Amino acid sequence: MPDQLSHIEIVSIVRRVSYKPGWSLVVRDVPMQGTYLSVLVELENSYQPGTTVPLRIHSPIPPMPSAEALMTWLAWRIRLIETHEVLEWFKLDGKPWIDPHASLD
Numbered sequence: 001m002p003d004q005l006s007h008i009e010i011v012s013i014v015r016r017v018s019y020k021p022g023w024s025l026v027v028r029d030v031p032m033q034g035t036y037l038s039v040l041v042e043l044e045n046s047y048q049p050g051t052t053v054p055l056r057i058h059s060p061i062p063p064m065p066s067a068e069a070l071m072t073w074l075a076w077r078i079r080l081i082e083t084h085e086v087l088e089w090f091k092l093d094g095k096p097w098i099d100p101h102a103s104l105d
Contacts, residue, residue: 005064007035013067019078027061035061037074039081046088057081
């Protein structure tokens with residue numbers, strides 16, 4: 001198996017990353033589960049405009065062979081979060097065209 005970035009290396013890299021104002025990217029070591037990314041941000045609530053909602057998204061970081069792989073994964077993870085937000089805000093007749101909170105059943 002090729003070398004993988006250590007938890008400390010991942011923390012060091014992510015500390016150098018920035019995204020939008022107000023967005024925090026935090027790496028944690030979760031006992032028994034490994035290295036996790038927490039994305040923390042307060043956003044306007046698309047279902048109740050004028051109010052905000054805290055996003056606290058926690059994702060396990062898979063084994064990373066390099067800093068480039070980690071950066072690619074981080075961009076992919078943020079893109080998924082932003083896609084969710086787009087679906088909440090993209091509305092037809094005041095309702096989400098595709099509601100990302102709708103049941104998958």
